[in-house]
Amino acid sequence: MNIRPIKTEEDYNSALSRVEELWGARKDTPEGDELDLLVTLIESYEMKHYPIAPPDPIDAIKFRMDQMGMTKADMVKYLGSQSRVSEILNRKRGLTLGMIKSLYKGLKIPAEILLD
Numbered sequence: 495m496n497i498r499p500i501k502t503e504e505d506y507n508s509a510l511s512r513v514e515e516l517w518g519a520r521k522d523t524p525e526g527d528e529l530d531l532l533v534t535l536i537e538s539y540e541m542k543h544y545p546i547a548p549p550d551p552i553d554a555i556k557f558r559m560d561q562m563g564m565t566k567a568d569m570v571k572y573l574g575s576q577s578r579v580s581e582i583l584n585r586k587r588g589l590t591l592g593m594i595k596s597l598y599k600g601l602k603i604p605a606e607i608l609l610d
Contacts, residue, residue, distance in 0.1 A: 495528045500539040509536050551608045552585055558601050572596045 500506050513532050519525035549557070559569065569579045573593050581587035589597075594608045 495524060495531075497528065497531050497535070500535050506536070506539050506543075509539075548607050548610060551589060551610050552583060554603055554607045555597065555601075556583065558603055562601070572600050 498505070500509055509532050513529060513536065516525050516529040516532070519529045555569075559565075566579050566583065567576065569583075570576055573579045573582050573589075573596070578587070582589060582593070589608060594605055597603045597608055598605045
């Protein structure tokens with residue numbers, strides 16, 4: 495096992511290739527330990543070089559609605575009137591703190607996403 499920090503794109507690609515070779519290695523074996531270490535290094539490199547931006551608040555709401563099979567009418571209890579729901583989902587009006595709290599409590603959408 496010759497593990498080094500991932501500093502370049504070439505190092506990153508080599509590490510990914512090695513992970514593919516090691517995939518399925520048993521835990522608590524040299525190969526399993528190497529796999530664990532490489533995955534940790536790859537995750538660190540990806541967080542630094544390929545950060546994933548948090549989703550747009552409205553996109554997050556629409557995604558959760560889709561996940562839960564909800565309609566705009568179902569959103570009235572979280573956002574207010576039907577016209578208010580339409581304004582929010584069409585980006586004509588921003589979310590209020592009360593709406594954010596309601597969406598967080600009722601739909602479990604993380605507040606940090608809604609506060610963006």
